[in-house]
Amino acid sequence: MLQLENIVKDFGGLRVLDSLSLQVGEGLIFGLIGPNGAGKTTLFNIISGLSRPTAGRVIFNGTDITHFAPPSIAARGMGRTFQNIRIFKELSLMENLLAGMHRLYTYSPVAMLLNLPIQHREEKAMREKAMEILELFHLAGKAQRQAESLSYGEQRKLELARALATSPKLLLVDEPAAGMNPAETEELMGEIVQINNRGYTICLIEHDMKFVMGVCRQVAVLNFGELIALGTPEQVKCNPQVIEAYLGKDVCKL
Numbered sequence: 412m413l414q415l416e417n418i419v420k421d422f423g424g425l426r427v428l429d430s431l432s433l434q435v436g437e438g439l440i441f442g443l444i445g446p447n448g449a450g451k452t453t454l455f456n457i458i459s460g461l462s463r464p465t466a467g468r469v470i471f472n473g474t475d476i477t478h479f480a481p482p483s484i485a486a487r488g489m490g491r492t493f494q495n496i497r498i499f500k501e502l503s504l505m506e507n508l509l510a511g512m513h514r515l516y517t518y519s520p521v522a523m524l525l526n527l528p529i530q531h532r533e534e535k536a537m538r539e540k541a542m543e544i545l546e547l548f549h550l551a552g553k554a555q556r557q558a559e560s561l562s563y564g565e566q567r568k569l570e571l572a573r574a575l576a577t578s579p580k581l582l583l584v585d586e587p588a589a590g591m592n593p594a595e596t597e598e599l600m601g602e603i604v605q606i607n608n609r610g611y612t613i614c615l616i617e618h619d620m621k622f623v624m625g626v627c628r629q630v631a632v633l634n635f636g637e638l639i640a641l642g643t644p645e646q647v648k649c650n651p652q653v654i655e656a657y658l659g660k661d662v663c664k665l
Contacts, residue, residue, distance in 0.1 A: 413433075474487065564590065
C-alpha cells in the first residue's frame, strides 16, 4: 500500500532522513519506533504531504504522491493524526467528525440551496456513520458535548476518530497513547485492533513499547534518520543494534 524509495530529508546542513526505504503492506498495523530526533514525525510529514523530501519517492497505492498537496493525498485515502492534538475544541464531537467527512459529500451546492432530499439523505448517513465511529471509541454518549470538555485522553481518541471519519485506506497515527494513563492506553490498544479488523491499514509512531509489542505486526526502527531494523516485534525488540540505540535490555522481557 505504501512504498518509500530512498527518502532523504535535509534541513540546511542537517540530514534528518538518509536514503530511507520501506514498504507497508495492506492490512498491517505497522509500527515506527526510535529515539527522539530519529526522524519519525518528519517521515510522516513527508508521507502526508506536509513536507517535501530532498530526494526519493513516496508511492501510495501505485501512485507517486511525492509532490502532491495534503488535500490531494487525503482524497486518495490517507488519514493522519498529530503529536499535538489538533481538534476543533469549540465544536461538538459530532461536528468534529462531520468536518472530517466534508470531502465525502456528493450533493451539489444547488441541492443545498434548494434543500433537496439528496442533501438530507447524505447528511443523515454521515451522522449515522459519525455516531458509529464515536461508539467504537466509547464517546457516543458525549456526541453533542464540546470537544474542549473532554479529558486529554478522550481528546486524543477524538482526533483519531475524526481521522477515521475521512474513510482512509491508510491511517497514520502519531503517538496515540502519549499522555494517557495505563487504563486509557489499554483501552486504546483494543480500539486500534478493532479498527484494523475492519480493514484499515495503520502505521503508527509510539514510544510505549507495551503498546507497540501488543498491536503491531511489523516494526521498523529508525536512528539518526536511518533504518536500523525491520521485522516482527519479537525480532526487533531483542536486536542488539536496537537495544543499544533505543530500547535497552529490559524490553526483551516484555
